[in-house]
Amino acid sequence: MRSLASPLFKFSSLPSSSRVTAKSVFQGYTNTFKRNASMDVRHSTPINREYVSSVFAKRKPHYSNPQEMYLSEEVYKADIRNIWKQSWLFAGYTFQVAKPGAFFTYEVGNESLIIIKGKDQKIRAFYNLCRHRGSRLCSAESGHRSKLVCPYHGWTYTSEGALEKAKAMGDDFDPSKWGLHEAQLREVGGLIFISFAKNPPAFQEAYDVMYPEIKPHGFDQAKIAHQESYDIKANWKLVYENNRECYHCSIAHPEYIRSNYDTSFVYAGPDGKDGRIIDPENPKKSEIEQRMAEENERWKTLGLHASPDSSFPGAGWYRASRTPLRKGWVTESLDGQLVCNKLMGNFKDQDMGSARVHVLPNFWIHASSDHAVGTRLTPVSPNLTKAHVTWIVHKDAEDGKDYQLDKMLPFWKLTSEQDWKLCENNQLGVESDKYEPGPFSASKEAGLEKFINWYLKNVQKWDH
Ligand code: FES
Numbered sequence: 001m002r003s004l005a006s007p008l009f010k011f012s013s014l015p016s017s018s019r020v021t022a023k024s025v026f027q028g029y030t031n032t033f034k035r036n037a038s039m040d041v042r043h044s045t046p047i048n049r050e051y052v053s054s055v056f057a058k059r060k061p062h063y064s065n066p067q068e069m070y071l072s073e074e075v076y077k078a079d080i081r082n083i084w085k086q087s088w089l090f091a092g093y094t095f096q097v098a099k100p101g102a103f104f105t106y107e108v109g110n111e112s113l114i115i116i117k118g119k120d121q122k123i124r125a126f127y128n129l130c131r132h133r134g135s136r137l138c139s140a141e142s143g144h145r146s147k148l149v150c151p152y153h154g155w156t157y158t159s160e161g162a163l164e165k166a167k168a169m170g171d172d173f174d175p176s177k178w179g180l181h182e183a184q185l186r187e188v189g190g191l192i193f194i195s196f197a198k199n200p201p202a203f204q205e206a207y208d209v210m211y212p213e214i215k216p217h218g219f220d221q222a223k224i225a226h227q228e229s230y231d232i233k234a235n236w237k238l239v240y241e242n243n244r245e246c247y248h249c250s251i252a253h254p255e256y257i258r259s260n261y262d263t264s265f266v267y268a269g270p271d272g273k274d275g276r277i278i279d280p281e282n283p284k285k286s287e288i289e290q291r292m293a294e295e296n297e298r299w300k301t302l303g304l305h306a307s308p309d310s311s312f313p314g315a316g317w318y319r320a321s322r323t324p325l326r327k328g329w330v331t332e333s334l335d336g337q338l339v340c341n342k343l344m345g346n347f348k349d350q351d352m353g354s355a356r357v358h359v360l361p362n363f364w365i366h367a368s369s370d371h372a373v374g375t376r377l378t379p380v381s382p383n384l385t386k387a388h389v390t391w392i393v394h395k396d397a398e399d400g401k402d403y404q405l406d407k408m409l410p411f412w413k414l415t416s417e418q419d420w421k422l423c424e425n426n427q428l429g430v431e432s433d434k435y436e437p438g439p440f441s442a443s444k445e446a447g448l449e450k451f452i453n454w455y456l457k458n459v460q461k462w463d464h
């Protein structure tokens with residue numbers, strides 16, 4: 001695992017004036033001193049519900065959203081309260097906490113969690129505050145601690161969250177009552193999801209859809225080859241909206257569209273209600289259909305679950321599918337050839353297509369036979385979103401021998417940075433006095449409408 005020394009990589013599509021900043025997450029910085037002016041909206045202060053409801057009431061179906069949905073601090077607070085604190089959020093990978101005591105932290109809104117493996121091999125998520133007087137327990141982003149010791153007065157917790165030591169608390173003090181607060185955590189084939197909610201959405205159905213697609217890729221036997229952290233100067237909804245349509249792909253993503261059939265699809269029927277089909281106007285329609293059918297059949301004979309269904313079942317928060325790449329492409333790289341010779345999981349065949357998982361509101365991943373690239377979003381303020389983009393390979397793959405980062409990274413580094421620039425431009429335009437919601441393309445942006453409908457349904461649920 002190494003970070004990129006900049007001279008080796010020149011991604012010319014990202015203008016030098018871009019406000020996108022990339023930095024390696026391995027520089028070991030701590031959370032403590034990097035707060036910014038958005039602090040005032042991190043907290044669970046009362047929300048003006050009447051105002052927020054008036055904003056949502058203005059939204060016209062199949063049009064982009066009212067300006068306030070991307071600018072207003074009140075709407076942002078509702079997003080944190082009703083979406084981010086009520087959903088399942090992708091946090092990280094089980095291999096990041098492979099040994100007892102290994103941990104990483106994840107900060108969302110006014111909360112921070114410590115995700116840590118206990119001596120009993122169980123991974124848990126603890127709220128990152130001391131039960132004594134509330135100090136933040138751990139300011140590192142990741143590391144290893146056999147005990148969690150509060151920096152203030154030294155209260156000491158085990159990796160299973162029990163209070164083990166608290167000096168001078170008197171004979172009446174019962175440490176068993178003062179263990180760390182725990183959040184909900186679920187694992188799916190090496191992926192870790194957390195929830196701050198008391199009653200988060202049912203997980204089993206999502207597990208049943210995601211697990212068969214994820215499992216063969218062996219994320220429990222993997223490692224990070226590289227990770228990039230981005231500050232995107234755009235509202236988190238604009239970032240996920242950008243992901244939910246490929247209307248922009250043929251203009252913005254020359255590398256991405258060479259690898260896959262995403263731009264060959266349209267939504268059929270009025271307002272795209274009849275689902276995704278291959279564009280009847282596409283001159284290669286029957287060739288694409290044939291490849292889809294053949295590949296699905298081939299994967300089935302290899303014992304792979306191969307769902308071509310890329311919708312969100314029940315208009316819910318998750319989806320998983322496997323789709324063929326273009327003929328001759330075995331992975332998402334600049335030339336379609338392997339970028340890691342050690343295949344993931346137990347794959348023997350190079351061509352496993354592209355398995356894709358999406359989880360609303362904060363995660364998507366594309367996985368081929370040799371590597372996977374996952375993106376985790378985290379809102380910071382109404383006009384700032386963090387993205388962590390992570391390149392994953394088999395745990396035994398060796399940098400410089402089995403893979404070269406200068407071959408592996410460009411495809412998703414270029415595509416991601418192209419998207420972040422589009423999102424930032426979108427935010428800037430939405431902030432104009434002249435902005436007004438514009439109409440969606442029914443055949444190309446019905447997926448975007450679905451995302452917004454999911455959002456609107458959930459952000460207006462106030463009773464939890
Ligand atoms: S606040 Fe943690 S020991 Fe006092």
Ligand SMILES: [Fe+2]
Nearest residue numbers: 242249253419
């Ligand atoms: Fe894009």
